[in-house]
Amino acid sequence: MRFGIRMPATHSLQEMVGVVQRAEAAGFDAAWFPDSHLNYREVWTVLGAVAVSTDKIQIGPTVTNLVGRHVTITASAARAVAEAAPGRFILGIGAGDSAVGFDGMRHSRLADMEQGIGRLRALMAGGGVDFAGFEARLRGAENPAPIYVAGSGPKTLAMAGRIGDGVIVMGGNIADKIAHVRRGAAAAGREAPAVHIYTTAAVVDDVERIARQFKPYCMRIAELEGPGVFEAAGVPAPIVSDHVMGAQGDLGHSADVAATAAEVDHLVSDETALWFVRNCTMVGTGADITAHLARFRDLGVAGVTMTQTAGNRLPDRLIETLGPLTRQFATGD
Secondary structure (H helix, E strand, O other): OEEEEEOOOOOOHHHHHHHHHHHHHOOOOEEEEOOOOOOOOOHHHHHHHHHOOOOOOEEEEOOEEOOOOOHHHHHHHHHHHHHHOOOOEOEEEEOOOOOOOOOOOOOOOHHHHHHHHHHHHHHHOOOOEEEOOEEEOOOOOOOOOOEEEEOOOHHHHHHHHHHOOEEEEEOOOHHHHHHHHHHHHHHOOOOOOEEEEEEEEEEOOOHHHHHHHHHHHHHHHHHHHOOHHHHHHOOOOOOOOOOOOOHHHOOOOOOOHHHHHHHOHHHOOHHHHHHHHHHHOEEEOHHHHHHHHHHHHHHOOOEEEEEOOOOOOOOHHHHHHHHHHHHHHOOOO
16 A cells, blocks of 8 residues: 655645655655645645655645636646656545635536546646637646546545546545445446545544544534444434535634534534544554554555644654554555
8 A cells, every 4th residue: 555644734835845855755655735725825836845845755635626726727737736746746636625615616516526527637638628619728738647536425436436547535434435436437447446545543542532522523524425324333423414514614624623623512422433533544553553554455445645633733743653554554656
């Protein structure tokens, strides 16, 4: 498996370049940057700085969307970063999360997302794309970057299987998610793309002590994937009926996770939070994390992107503590 670190750009460009360089030196395969412009520095600016300051590590957004920027702008930005980091850039695309959901910007519908990805590919390859009679073309473009599609539900995962160069899923129900991807690929008559997991990770001795701080993440999974994952496990599903998704109800990018957890404490049971940590994250003892990684490997997972548990810190502790635990599972290719 390949291992990446999520790098929310909570600090200056110089500091972000430095932490990516430290991850590269520690042997991590990838550094991924969330596109959440109200919470972090603008993702394409950060990616450009990192691209010209590193040598081996893969970089990309996890994930950008096709709502906040016109598809031609995203294609042009991706082309520029791909040129600066040849063979190292991957374009992650999703429906939009905290970057949308206000001022009329809505999450991408499935058909729009699929069409947009097709347009991105054509533009980055130097092809023309028709927009109401105008043929848009990126002058001099000729090398499309791989596109990884992020998804949670069966329809999106099947679409990712049909058209993605890779697929990004969140932790939990991994076997089912891989099955949806494979079914989509089979229906399109192609080999299934590699599946990469995006999960919170930390080495801790007492999971029960910190489980309540994961209540906002339980809410996000219930919003994105529905209550079924919790109901199938026999734990109470979070109450999401009064919660607003998108930037207005952003629970996944809090600078103060403890405060956000307290805000939604009454909507998620303690039992549910503990189940979530044990089954949908890589948080636990070193032995717990090793067991998770072995399970992912046995399921055929191609890569794991790890994000720290809380706040606006740079992820140096994640790099230092998780690096040694991942080495025995690393493929290096």
